[in-house]
Amino acid sequence: MPREIHPGIHWIQEFGPDRPGIAKSLVDRGAHWYRPGREIHVPQNAFLFTGERTLLFDTLSPAATDRILADLERVLDGRALDYLALSHPDVPHAGNTFRILERHPGAKLVAPSFGRTHELYHLEDAHKVGPGDSLDLGGKRLHFHDAAFLDAAMSMWMTEETSGMLLPVDWMGLPLMDGEGLLFADEFRSPVDEDRYAEFHGRVMFWMRYVDVARTQKEIDLVLETYRPRMVASAHGPVIRADVPRYFEMMKEVVERVATGGRTGVL
Amino acid sequence: MSEDRGTVTALGADPEVALTRDVSWIAENYPLGGGRNVHVSVFLIRAEDQNILIDSGSFYHRESLVRRISRATAGEGIHSLVLSHSDYPHSGNIPAFRRRWGDFEIVASSGEPEIQGLPYARRSRIGGSLEVAGREIDFLDPPLADRSHTSWIYDRASRVLFVADGFGYHHADDEIGLTSRQLPNGFRSEEIYTFHRDTLIWLRYADPAVLMGVLREMFAERDVSWVAPIHGNPIAAEHLDDYLERLEEGVRRIVREQAI
Ligand SMILES: [Fe+2]
Ligand SMILES: [Fe+2]
Ligand SMILES: [Fe+2]
Ligand SMILES: [Fe+2]
16 A cells, blocks of 8 residues: 655555565674564565656566556556656566556656666667756656666666655665554654664675775765755655654765675675 | 687677687677677586576577577577576576576576566575586675676686676777687776776775775685676686776776766
8 A cells, every 4th residue: 555755755665575584684693673583574665756747766576566556556546657767777676667568558668868778678768867857747846866876877866846855766775674664764663773774785785895985975965965855765765754864874874884894695 | 700719700600709618608799889889798608418507698689699509509508597686688588598498497696586576596695605507606795796686606617707797898899709818909998997987886986995905805715717797808817917907997097087
């Protein structure tokens, strides 16, 4: 069941399978926020923006085809999907593209403009967007940006103007315990802190192990300064609607932890 | 079009380029424009009586790959497929190959194969080893990769290290399908730099000394006959130091030019 996180912005989530391997490593290292025996999930999020026109940002993974189609139907309630935007052509983010377009043949596919290999992802005919490009949905205004922290080179971040929302895709995710689906970060009963973010980034952004910490932290300050987000909607974490700068401080700590402590595992 | 050393000199001219007695390179080319290209290749290990494919290549090259793998294996096809990671240009032919050669084994290092669209994969652990079609394969933690679930694949018998996405090269039109032993003037620093700048975006945050230290340690610990990159020209052991020096130069340049 999707959750409306701002008027006209809907959060669709694939909770993902239980990940006992991650749970075990949390027990082994004594992660303070984890209660042994609880399930661990790494979610995939998609966001539906409804103005006069509608746009879906990301598709969930191929394991959640039914979920995305059903949730989309539920929110659209008979309206057309006008745009399907892909943050990056990664299987868990873009794996339902063709199924969604099949169901919504009028939707225009939007993809990151970065790079020269769109053909290798069947994206040669997509509408390509990058820094400086915007899309007015009528009541919702989207802007596209280079991704600062990412995996695939062909990636983009997005902001939405009326909500002050930043969508940093693979950045700012964290593992959830059972019962923590579709919660705002301020609604958690267990701690949402740098340790929990580090567990995720030490897997997904394993490369933080090889970075210059000060330089990377400077970029985090710059991201905050540039976008001044009021809300943050990651593809793998809880939505943040208050105290955004505090979470950016946590992310600076995360860089330091991964750089000194190494990767926490794989995802 | 093919000539000495059993090599390919033109796109798709020959089924394969032999690296060792039983490891060969099936080079596929993707033109980037401006006289530059990138390889999106696969490698074939002919173990005893079974054929192991490293990566499945891009659907863009599907017909050529099917034809060339069939030819290289005398029609047998493949028995095992080991994936570097599930990015489409690496994994895009799995369903097509399975339809053609049956439900061969797929080995993938993803933490959650279902999310990656590979529910039937056998899981390898990064940092671990597996026996695949009778070969001892090590799965190494890759310092130069984009996706979290990537592993570098080391075949102990041939000592070939298969890598993605690092060690790529934006080769010129007349360098398609050439190994480091055949490149007339060796590698150019510029195209090592542009490949890594455009592919591994996070290198702009890198501490070059830390990164290169880990890479060099990897090669000090392990006897490698060839570095076999999915996106580059294979690097013979005797050319590895030269490549690493140019790579280090490239990483330093990325960091310098993309000041924060
Ligand atoms: Fe990703
Ligand atoms: Fe992701
Ligand atoms: Fe990749
Ligand atoms: Fe790749």
